[in-house]
Amino acid sequence: MSGPTRRPAIPVILLTGYLGAGKTSLLNHLLRHPDARIGVIVNDFGDLNIDAGLVVGQVDEPLSISGGCVCCLTDDSELEDALVAMTNPKLRLDAIIVEASGFAEPLTLARMITRMGHHRFHLGGVIDVVDATMYFDTIDTSSLPPLRFAATTLVLVNKLDQVPAVDRENTVEAVRARVHERNPRVIVIGTHHARLDPTLIFDPGEGEQDPRRSGSDDGDNPIQPELPIRELLRQAYAEAAADELGDDEADAESLPHRHAQSVTVTGSGPVDPDAVMDFVEDLPPGVYRVKGTVLAAVGSRRRSFDVQAVGPNVYVAEAPRPVPKTPSLSAGNGDRPDADSVLVAIGEDFDTEAAEATLTAALNSDAAGGLDVAASGSDRSERLLHHVRLHT
Numbered sequence: 001m002s003g004p005t006r007r008p009a010i011p012v013i014l015l016t017g018y019l020g021a022g023k024t025s026l027l028n029h030l031l032r033h034p035d036a037r038i039g040v041i042v043n044d045f046g047d048l049n050i051d052a053g054l055v056v057g058q059v060d061e062p063l064s065i066s067g068g069c070v071c072c073l074t075d076d077s078e079l080e081d082a083l084v085a086m087t088n089p090k091l092r093l094d095a096i097i098v099e100a101s102g103f104a105e106p107l108t109l110a111r112m113i114t115r116m117g118h119h120r121f122h123l124g125g126v127i128d129v130v131d132a133t134m135y136f137d138t139i140d141t142s143s144l145p146p147l148r149f150a151a152t153t154l155v156l157v158n159k160l161d162q163v164p165a166v167d168r169e170n171t172v173e174a175v176r177a178r179v180h181e182r183n184p185r186v187i188v189i190g191t192h193h194a195r196l197d198p199t200l201i202f203d204p205g206e207g208e209q210d211p212r213r214s215g216s217d218d219g220d221n222p223i224q225p226e227l228p229i230r231e232l233l234r235q236a237y238a239e240a241a242a243d244e245l246g247d248d249e250a251d252a253e254s255l256p257h258r259h260a261q262s263v264t265v266t267g268s269g270p271v272d273p274d275a276v277m278d279f280v281e282d283l284p285p286g287v288y289r290v291k292g293t294v295l296a297a298v299g300s301r302r303r304s305f306d307v308q309a310v311g312p313n314v315y316v317a318e319a320p321r322p323v324p325k326t327p328s329l330s331a332g333n334g335d336r337p338d339a340d341s342v343l344v345a346i347g348e349d350f351d352t353e354a355a356e357a358t359l360t361a362a363l364n365s366d367a368a369g370g371l372d373v374a375a376s377g378s379d380r381s382e383r384l385l386h387h388v389r390l391h392t
């Protein structure tokens with residue numbers, strides 16, 4: 001999305017949840033995705049329980065790579081060094097997931113990542129996994145909803161297979177209501193075995209496709225991009241997962257199994273930056289992510305910006321080159337050779353028509369004559385530029 005000299009910042013996703021809720025299951029599920037290249041940081045060495053077959057190398061090495069990377073930290077102060085190391089373009093990672101121990105406080109962790117403010121990575125969301133059968137006995141036991149949801153962007157109500165089929169919807173709804181009492185912007189999704197559609201939280205294969213992260217022009221110390229055994233391991237795990245389902249398959253089919261929805265909108269000419277920021281700073285209900293590139297008038301110049309939002313976290317960076325001629329942002333968006341800007345909104349159960357209408361207006365304000373760019377371009381870019389300054 002951005003130019004040849006600037007590498008896109010990698011999203012850092014925090015994975016939190018009460019003991020045994022399903023954090024490791026989610027991690028393993030994401031690692032199994034055939035296109036995913038995920039860096040993993042586990043800050044509790046003793047609890048490391050990632051599928052060993054998906055991890056190559058010794059766990060006490062600072063970095064190792066196959067389907068995913070593992071860096072085990074026994075000390076939180078090492079976190080920033082590990083994150084910086086994982087942004088090495090040779091690793092071509094799509095995302096870095098930090099699995100916190102069961103007792104970690106999401107708010108504190110989120111603040112820690114944000115404070116680091118490193119332009120090579122940014123907070124890409126906080127996922128909290130809760131156990132559908134234990135939620136009201138463990139993390140939500142007082143009259144006030146848990147504070148942890150203030151920092152959360154996505155809650156998985158996991159282990160729904162252990163709830164009678166007739167009660168599943170109500171169970172998710174009860175958790176959703178409590179979470180929303182604390183933070184109405186959190187997306188709440190029911191899962192079993194933490195089977196989450198990965199496109200909700202990162203772009204599988206994005207790091208692989210991005211030549212700036214390939215390091216291929218960098219001859220020394222190459223890291224083998226793909227271990228031959230990787231595919232075999234994925235097949236083995238896919239078969240194991242099928243066996244695990246076994247006779248429960250039919251029942252599992254009746255479990256909520258939703259996929260992410262997405263809307264892709266393009267625009268020509270400079271966007272209305274304020275309208276874009278209105279959208280990304282206050283995402284409509286159900287929209288979890290927004291990503292793309294926009295062309296904006298800043299003073300007398302036109303500049304392109306990479307824009308990302310995950311829940312309440314907004315990330316904007318200057319894009320040295322405009323939107324690619326063939327955006328590969330989302331399935332079904334097709335070729336849009338004339339686009340100056342493109343934004344994709346991703347979420348679950350959201351009003352796609354309303355989102356499309358709002359974004360279309362924001363990205364085509366010039367054509368609609370609704371914005372006098374020459375007169376107001378600079379002022380209207382101020383919020384956009386403010387976010388850029390936060391990461392430089």
Ligand SMILES: Nc1nc2c(ncn2[C@@H]2O[C@H](COP(=O)(O)OP(=O)(O)OP(=O)(O)O)[C@@H](O)[C@H]2O)c(=O)[nH]1
Binds near residue numbers: 019049191
């Ligand atoms: N029946 C059922 N079991 C699950 C589900 N998700 C996870 N489990 C099981 O629950 C146990 C705990 O899951 P983990 O993924 O290890 O949970 P965790 O949050 O990483 O656990 P800690 O690291 O101990 O905090 C494992 O035995 C999983 O196989 C689910 O949706 N349904």
